[in-house]
Amino acid sequence: MRTEGINCKIAIFGVGLIGGSLALCFKGKPGIEVVGYAHEPKIQERYLKSGVLDHVTLSIEEAAVDADFIFLSVPVGMLNYYLLELNKLPLKKGCIITDVGSTKASITAAAKTLDFQDVYFIGGHPMAGSERSGVEAASPLLFENAYYVLTPQPEIKEDVYNKLHHLLSYTRAQVIRVEPEHHDDIVGAISHLPHIIAVALVNQISSYNQNEPLYQLLAAGGFRDITRIASSDPVVWRDILLSNRDVLLRLLRDWNKQVGQFTQVLEDSNGEAIEAAFREAGSFRDQLPERRKGIINALFDIYIDVPDTPGIIGRIATELGTARINLSNMQIIESREDVPGILRLSFRQEEDMERAIELLTNLGYTVRS
Ligand SMILES: NC(=O)C1=CN([C@@H]2O[C@H](COP(=O)(O)OP(=O)(O)OC[C@H]3O[C@@H](n4cnc5c(N)ncnc54)[C@H](O)[C@@H]3O)[C@@H](O)[C@H]2O)C=CC1
Numbered sequence: 001m002r003t004e005g006i007n008c009k010i011a012i013f014g015v016g017l018i019g020g021s022l023a024l025c026f027k028g029k030p031g032i033e034v035v036g037y038a039h040e041p042k043i044q045e046r047y048l049k050s051g052v053l054d055h056v057t058l059s060i061e062e063a064a065v066d067a068d069f070i071f072l073s074v075p076v077g078m079l080n081y082y083l084l085e086l087n088k089l090p091l092k093k094g095c096i097i098t099d100v101g102s103t104k105a106s107i108t109a110a111a112k113t114l115d116f117q118d119v120y121f122i123g124g125h126p127m128a129g130s131e132r133s134g135v136e137a138a139s140p141l142l143f144e145n146a147y148y149v150l151t152p153q154p155e156i157k158e159d160v161y162n163k164l165h166h167l168l169s170y171t172r173a174q175v176i177r178v179e180p181e182h183h184d185d186i187v188g189a190i191s192h193l194p195h196i197i198a199v200a201l202v203n204q205i206s207s208y209n210q211n212e213p214l215y216q217l218l219a220a221g222g223f224r225d226i227t228r229i230a231s232s233d234p235v236v237w238r239d240i241l242l243s244n245r246d247v248l249l250r251l252l253r254d255w256n257k258q259v260g261q262f263t264q265v266l267e268d269s270n271g272e273a274i275e276a277a278f279r280e281a282g283s284f285r286d287q288l289p290e291r292r293k294g295i296i297n298a299l300f301d302i303y304i305d306v307p308d309t310p311g312i313i314g315r316i317a318t319e320l321g322t323a324r325i326n327l328s329n330m331q332i333i334e335s336r337e338d339v340p341g342i343l344r345l346s347f348r349q350e351e352d353m354e355r356a357i358e359l360l361t362n363l364g365y366t367v368r369s
Pocket residue numbers: 013014015016017018019038039043073074075076078100101102103125126127128129130131132133134135233236240
């Protein structure tokens with residue numbers, strides 16, 4: 001989809017990880033002005049300092065009245081409040097209000113009760129993010145190749161939907177249309193339930209650790225992998241879980257059944273059932289898409305085992321630079337607390353990846369793709 005020719009003002013309410021990343025996707029594009037609304041002077045300072053916006057205001061009215069698009073990127077519990085505030089204002093004809101909240105049924109139901117004149121609401125949820133929060137964590141690449149769910153209601157005309165879809169092409173995400181309730185069922189299972197499990201698991205181990213600090217010291221790769229999301233923002237997640245409460249209560253009942261089955265298998269010392277459970281899980285997980293290699297900017301990744309030697313990462317980067325191999329990204333995937341274990345190198349060009357594999361293999365590194 002082409003992105004040229006959008007002249008518009010975009011207002012962002014809540015310029016944190018997601019709002020800030022959206023701002024970075026739009027800022028500086030021809031004809032686009034990005035304005036942030038801050039609810040407190042201290043937050044206004046923070047937004048200004050981040051540099052992700054063209055302008056920051058403490059006035060809802062100033063941010064919104066002449067905006068063509070309004071993104072609500074506040075915690076889910078505040079979405080309804082801002083919809084109501086916006087409903088009191090004489091917004092620009094044709095303005096599209098959207099949100100980025102992790103649940104879609106409640107905000108869609110709230111929007112339905114409001115009578116916006118020539119102003120449209122389309123729910124949205126970019127399926128990308130992290131355990132980090134705040135505008136300082138924002139990145140213009142956050143949404144690249146991710147799915148971006150939109151939940152338009154039947155009364156939304158195609159040209160209105162297409163206008164938002166068109167603007168979102170700046171995020172380089174793939175837009176997908178889903179019914180709000182269906183969205184909440186699925187995202188409850190693949191995102192909200194895992195956050196609950198991660199938090200419960202960390203808190204269980206943390207309680208053992210109070211009397212025996214070895215728990216923390218010995219916690220290794222597997223524990224860190226499965227619990228990264230337990231470090232997510234407490235307020236954002238309080239609101240998400242409360243908003244998707246009914247779905248989550250059902251999912252937790254199913255989870256309890258899973259735990260019950262595992263308990264039974266162990267009580268029976270049933271090795272076959274343990275193997276079968278791992279085989280079944282492994283085969284489903286192996287089919288999960290990696291962060292999708294995309295339609296727009298494919299990334300070609302390789303993994304290198306890095307020994308515990310000072311300066312090793314700098315040396316690898318220098319070798320690639322000397323060989324004029326263009327590296328797009330470099331990330332240490334921690335497998336131990338104190339030592340880098342695996343290095344992920346990402347390339348935009350397949351040819352660069354292949355040359356890197358050859359070079360690093362010849363230098364004696366263990367390289368996997
Ligand atoms: N964290 C993630 O990975 C993802 C989060 N989301 C959704 O995006 C929304 C924002 O989440 P994040 O960006 O992660 O959180 P964040 O904490 O990084 O950003 C929230 C922003 O809202 C502002 N804010 C808080 N209370 C406010 C209020 N009363 N009025 C105005 N602004 C207020 C904060 O100052 C902050 O800038 C949430 O609705 C969340 O469900 C969606 C996709 C991914």
